[in-house]
Amino acid sequence: MAKKTNPFKELERSLLEVPPHMKQRVMDDIAAAKLLMDIGTLVSYNYPEAIERTLKERKKRNKNN
Numbered sequence: 001m002a003k004k005t006n007p008f009k010e011l012e013r014s015l016l017e018v019p020p021h022m023k024q025r026v027m028d029d030i031a032a033a034k035l036l037m038d039i040g041t042l043v044s045y046n047y048p049e050a051i052e053r054t055l056k057e058r059k060k061r062n063k064n065n
Helices: 007-016 020-044 047-064
Strands: none
Touching: none
16 A cells, blocks of 8 residues: 555645744844833833822922922
């Protein structure tokens, strides 16, 4: 008997093989997204503290007046 090949195994193997330029492109996109998330974190990190400090200063001023 002739051995039958499973066509789904062939599909699975083709999905695992990625051209190097595509892999590099995906890695670059991930790095760019991570950089944007890090920049967003750095920019927004001090906002709660600044708001809290502002509110405390307003309360102090209102008590003194």
